[in-house]
Amino acid sequence: MTQTNERKLTIARAMAEAVAQEMRTDDRVFVMGEDIAALGGVYGNTRGLLEEFGEERIRDTPISETGFIGAAVGAAQDGMRPVVELMFVDFFGVCFDAIYNLMAKNIYFSGGNVKVPMVLMTSTGGGYSDAGQHSQCLYGTFAHLPGMKVVTPSNAYDAKGLMTAAMRDDSPVVYMFHKSLQGMGWLGTEAGATVHTPEESYTVEIGKAAIARQGKDVTIVSLGMGVHNALKAADKLSESGVDAEVIDLRSLVPLDRDTIRASVAKTGRLIVVDEDYHSYGVSGEIIASVTEHNISVLKAPPRRITFPDVPIPFARPMEQYCLPNPDKIVAAFEEIKAA
Amino acid sequence: MTQTNERKLTIARAMAEAVAQEMRTDDRVFVMGEDIAALGGVYGNTRGLLEEFGEERIRDTPISETGFIGAAVGAAQDGMRPVVELMFVDFFGVCFDAIYNLMAKNIYFSGGNVKVPMVLMTSTGGGYSDAGQHSQCLYGTFAHLPGMKVVTPSNAYDAKGLMTAAMRDDSPVVYMFHKSLQGMGWLGTEAGATVHTPEESYTVEIGKAAIARQGKDVTIVSLGMGVHNALKAADKLSESGVDAEVIDLRSLVPLDRDTIRASVAKTGRLIVVDEDYHSYGVSGEIIASVTEHNISVLKAPPRRITFPDVPIPFARPMEQYCLPNPDKIVAAFEEIKAA
Amino acid sequence: MQPSLEQKLWMFEHMVLSRCCEEAIAGIYFEGKQPVFNMASGPIPGEMHLSDGQEPVAVGVCAHLDADDIVTATHRPHHQAIAKGVDLDKMMAEIFGKSTGLSGGRGGHMHLFDADVNFACSGIIAQGMGPAVGAALSRKMQNKPGVAVSFIGEGAANQGAFHEALNLAAVWKLPFICVIEDNAWGISVAKGASTAVERNHVRAASYDIPGHYIEGNDPYKIFAVAGEAIARARAGEGPTLIEAETFRLAGHFMGDAEGYRPEGEKDGLFARDPIPAMRARLIADGDATDADLDAIETKAKERVDAAIRFARESADPQPEDALTSVFA
């Protein structure tokens, strides 16, 4: 879809633009993380910020995630609005206490007397053979624990709007961006993520899912990269006259259960696509949220296309075998269409 | 139920006995953790071991969870069989990389050429006003990530058998014990956890759920402390002629989906009781595992009794309001019995 | 740097106030927990970590701080909270889990947050350090006055966060001070069994910052060393690491039988209780009369009694309040 004065941005540029615009109008916003200054972020999402805002507000850190994420919490409580980067979400294990026991709980521990306005941005996802410690999504891990909002954009428009909303939120927001959507040539790029993005600053409400494609025969719920797999599957299905509805969650916390339930009530079929591990994660929660609400809406058993419960293998044939893809989604529909 | 030469042990003593028996026959087994030597463990599960085995094999550690859990991984790869304690599961955030990226993945990264025979034991649960950093269960957090088996006993018999099985396993096993079941007077004690425990060493297979109570009207799936709440609810329900089946998962990884599905196929109703947080956790996975398998077995929407998605409050009225209990389970059944 | 008379009396007053609190809590804690001790019962449920004996460190440091300065504390925070000026009524109500508490009963005694005096805690070892470093960064970036002090125990000096936070504060030359209360024990583990160095102040060399060890649990010596470090920080000269010898007159938490302590160690400690010691010294130095100090002690007891009364008489939170204040 082209439009008048179309302005296509990659997610990486959309994120950087949102941060830059906010920093121009709000002195309290600053950025901290590894390689986010001179390098502009391994995934490009802070490119240009050092040049405009300088070293004081765009701070490269030591490789001390517990230290600098803990510091972001303290700075946020003291009136600043840090945007801090955990380079790969896979690294959360070295600093998760600062995230889930400090960042996520200090508002509650203070009875609301302190605010923790910070954004933790982190890259997710595989598909490029970066192996088991650099390819995970861990959506379920973050979404399971209380006190942090969790968002993940599938395109540049949402990326910018969600980032601006996150920076303006007085609660901590975990902003998970998928590497294959960043628009970094060297990671391959999902073209569908690079969309028209208005220049002026705007927000996308945190907690509202989007209907990425209207349909009536099956509801495909997904997030991040999965949305593009779902849309491709929907195109394939449409060739055989199947009209799939694709829901882009955009936010895991809060989770927009109403939109999911309304869609399934309409279509009667549910497929969840999640690049995170299969068990005890997003896919189970979506299915449970639908069935506990109304068991009779489903004409067929729900299906999930997820990453199996194994560490992410390096070799391409093994990794690709494990990853969700459009064909798996189509095949899942074939299993349940009969009903 | 009394039996000939009944030998009731608390879970704390059953765990210590299992470790002691294994240490007598296997020199490779040793115990590491904070306050596990002279103090015998904050929850009593290593009591007496220092006296029998001495400081070399029963090692108090610095408050360096990343260091000593990482060390346990290295010792396990080098031929030892460490039993290591993370005092409260809530502390996983300071050391989770050693757990989920090393302990859980090194077998895979080595293509099976190294083994990681270690047990990570950790206490879970609240109910005694220990607040938001000392009362969590985090079952879903551990069970979501691949490469580690996860068990949690509800009684002393299983506690001993699962511990022995865990120590003999060549893969890492996370052993989660609920504080309210330990039989430490000072934490109050769930009497039902203190059961006959044979003296001789034995194993309970990891990955098999137990039917804690046979029934035909509703399946209540739970684990750890929740099993006792479920059994109490079942007693109340039986007064009104309702015959509930209670499943004690015992193991989250592997998850015994067959036993759950068979039970629900029989009863047509499912209630999941989980003290861990509500969303993106155990309860969603159990419900999804049933419905994706066969949507038609459920006569009524599944229900879950869980901890709401909020940090665990300190004050008794607030914490008790959030915790699962038998009345909530009974009320949940009332909602779905009509169907 | 020597404390003025006023400062000496302030320190004594707050040591006494803190001790009165702990003694009152210790008494009440066992209400409803006898004959069988069950941590879940009574007006003050849960774990209770008392600070008896460690008061000199809190007052010697906080004598140099005002409400704008930041303090982060640990699972054992009462003495520091009182020295920092946390509202005593709200603090006591929080410890009782009442609706009038600092967080309306959500946090409890390990999670005392008072935004008015920039006081916060974490029950996770060494995890107060990062936030304190961040608050110091915030002041530096905003060009606002204020230093951030993180109190930890000697056991916390073996936790990774200690290393990361000190390096970060040093690299960025922040107004940050880490104060280690060395009470020789981490629950049942003796310092010597957990720590490769005899004294943690030497670890300052890893960050090219000053490090000081203060012997004797002496409030005046602590005052002097802390004063210098805080002045340095205010002057923009960067962080300092201080380790102060102190001791734990109570168990690690209430109910701890301390079977792990060497025979008789405890008796020796009670003989060195810092409060009677300071009292004697004030009199010996002619800084105060018995009457002056009696008055301070009476006032402290009254203050604590009032706080206890406030806490007892305050309403419980509504159960559903558990679901609020998760997000700002």
Added chain:
Amino acid sequence: MQPSLEQKLWMFEHMVLSRCCEEAIAGIYFEGKQPVFNMASGPIPGEMHLSDGQEPVAVGVCAHLDADDIVTATHRPHHQAIAKGVDLDKMMAEIFGKSTGLSGGRGGHMHLFDADVNFACSGIIAQGMGPAVGAALSRKMQNKPGVAVSFIGEGAANQGAFHEALNLAAVWKLPFICVIEDNAWGISVAKGASTAVERNHVRAASYDIPGHYIEGNDPYKIFAVAGEAIARARAGEGPTLIEAETFRLAGHFMGDAEGYRPEGEKDGLFARDPIPAMRARLIADGDATDADLDAIETKAKERVDAAIRFARESADPQPEDALTSVFA
């Protein structure tokens, strides 16, 4: 401690072998990644961290180790793996993601595990340290010979695991050595911007263990210092911390344009390439002739070519193999 002639030649041979590997990989890495560079494409997909320039540290240390000793490495492990004697065919096949690789292609270049020579990696900064300390503990408990060496980069010395592991090794007096390869950069962040001390060896004082800094990326000096430390460890005298100056002749990973490096820094480094330097020195010292060293280089190239051939010709893993070897 000076290397024998045999040891010198062994070091040279393994430096050359490592460099040949890196050069071969560097060439092949871009196959299928041109004209557009896409990390996911080609016979060697994913991130690639080369060790060019850092060979002296690996050989200077590993010259003292045998197969029983333990080494843990990082995201940049090739030179250490080769110096430790990891099977070159299987290692190369792993880097290509083939079924014949060390782990059948599950791990890739950041996760080289060879149980036969006790070699392991972690791609998470400083997370090789705990396992190495634990292996050292295992040997001590079993009364088995063997020292454990953990190689890390200078950036890793600011990670909490570094502090915890060294303290633990020191408290338990374990046969453990931490070797820091100081190549002055952590991706794009210069050591001075991330590290409060100029040289990390001073951090040994925090653990009351010896610390050494070795200038000049000099294999003989590294051999001498490492030899002493390893002898100490074998004698039961506990851990040592070593930081060796070295440099990165490649980018952080392949595809890194290194725009963050000061103008011309790189040219200076190439002029100090340790391999030609050692070659010249061997000849100058009369330790070897051009012909001897040519023979070594030819042999190394042949060895690497064979490994590449083995890797290329090996079969891909079966897709379903992804699901195996999760548990032992």
